[in-house]
Amino acid sequence: MTVTIQPPVRKIIHVDMDAFYASVEQRDNPDLRGKPLAVGGSAARGVVAAASYEARVFGVHSAMPSVTAKRRCPDLIFVPPRFEVYKAVSQQIREIFAEYTALIEPLSLDEAYLDVTENLKKMMVATEIAMEIRARIKQTTGLNASAGISYNKFLAKMASDLNKPNGQAVITPKNGPGFVEALPVKKFHGVGPATAERMKMHGIETGADLKSKSLQYLTEHFGKSGPYFYDIARGIDERQVRPDRIRKSVGAEDTFAQDIDDLELARAELRPLAEKVWRHCDTNRIAGKTVTVKIKYSDFSQATRSRTGTLPVSGVTDLFQAASELLATVYPFRRPVRLLGVTLSSLTNDPDGDGRPQLDLDL
Numbered sequence: 261m262t263v264t265i266q267p268p269v270r271k272i273i274h275v276d277m278d279a280f281y282a283s284v285e286q287r288d289n290p291d292l293r294g295k296p297l298a299v300g301g302s303a304a305r306g307v308v309a310a311a312s313y314e315a316r317v318f319g320v321h322s323a324m325p326s327v328t329a330k331r332r333c334p335d336l337i338f339v340p341p342r343f344e345v346y347k348a349v350s351q352q353i354r355e356i357f358a359e360y361t362a363l364i365e366p367l368s369l370d371e372a373y374l375d376v377t378e379n380l381k382k383m384m385v386a387t388e389i390a391m392e393i394r395a396r397i398k399q400t401t402g403l404n405a406s407a408g409i410s411y412n413k414f415l416a417k418m419a420s421d422l423n424k425p426n427g428q429a430v431i432t433p434k435n436g437p438g439f440v441e442a443l444p445v446k447k448f449h450g451v452g453p454a455t456a457e458r459m460k461m462h463g464i465e466t467g468a469d470l471k472s473k474s475l476q477y478l479t480e481h482f483g484k485s486g487p488y489f490y491d492i493a494r495g496i497d498e499r500q501v502r503p504d505r506i507r508k509s510v511g512a513e514d515t516f517a518q519d520i521d522d523l524e525l526a527r528a529e530l531r532p533l534a535e536k537v538w539r540h541c542d543t544n545r546i547a548g549k550t551v552t553v554k555i556k557y558s559d560f561s562q563a564t565r566s567r568t569g570t571l572p573v574s575g576v577t578d579l580f581q582a583a584s585e586l587l588a589t590v591y592p593f594r595r596p597v598r599l600l601g602v603t604l605s606s607l608t609n610d611p612d613g614d615g616r617p618q619l620d621l622d623l
């Protein structure tokens with residue numbers, strides 16, 4: 261007699277705060293409630309970091325140039341971001357998650373995967389856990405969260421969008437494959453606009469179309485993403501929830517209202533970027549040895565320059581100095597500069613070195 265032991269079906273919850281930055285602003289300033297609001301950018305420049313639901317009605321969304329947003333919604337109110345507040349709220353939410361499971365994988369300040377297959381509260385039903393967590397988040401922070409519950413990360417992530425805002429949805433092993441087949445591939449997490457366009461050229465517009473292609477075909481045309489696409493077309497995703505996902509770099513960048521062709525002006529723009537990166541490193545006790553400067557020109561071509569020291573960067577002045585020197589190596593600029601970025605990598609979270617992996621903490 262053969263006894264087959266099946267691994268238990270995993271229970272994954274994807275929790276996603278609703279219009280997070282915008283909701284925090286509306287929570288903290290009653291004058292902003294019920295109004296179309298954009299966090300980040302300004303009427304004249306930059307991009308929208310987050311939009312309230314009132315603004316989304318007008319077609320305003322994150323990553324949209326502020327100018328476009330203002331045109332779509334003339335009454336749009338622009339509010340500067342308060343990342344310190346968002347981080348503090350994010351921390352409160354993580355503490356709630358941690359009461360249920362140690363397997364938490366944050367994707368950003370406002371989203372995380374939780375593996376609750378074996379949870380600390382010994383609760384059997386993942387939908388009940390999701391309900392409780394959302395209620396606790398509301399109670400503690402005053403904010404709404406949505407959740408997706410499923411047997412893998414891909415489907416949990418897709419599910420959290422289904423009843424947004426302030427809702428949750430379950431995708432069971434029974435209805436997972438059917439759900440994926442009906443879904444347009446451009447909505448798949450992990451399929452960006454460029455990939456969706458390429459898939460379309462191959463006649464792939466839905467999960468069912470994707471499923472009809474062989475593993476060989478997908479690998480041939482989509483490289484190392486091929487096997488991932490092959491699996492998710494069948495509702496299969498074996499990726500684990502990884503609580504110790506190691507962050508590889510900390511970076512900040514800025515697009516300018518006007519392109520810059522003067523070296524001193526460009527250097528001056530590096531200062532706030534270096535400060536932002538350093539503040540994050542300092543708060544999270546991260547050190548890094550590699551400094552990279554990214555330069556994007558007016559024609560959207562791009563250059564990067566890096567330098568790796570034998571010792572970690574020792575402070576903001578050190579970081580700014582290294583970035584300035586790297587920038588000087590591409591001067592005179594071949595075109596005016598439209599964007600600059602500063603990144604610190606080869607990270608360690610403890611300069612004294614006990615080799616512990618660092619928790620993922622997003623800016």
Ligand SMILES: [Mg+2]
Pocket residue numbers: 276277278279280370371
């Ligand atoms: Mg969100």
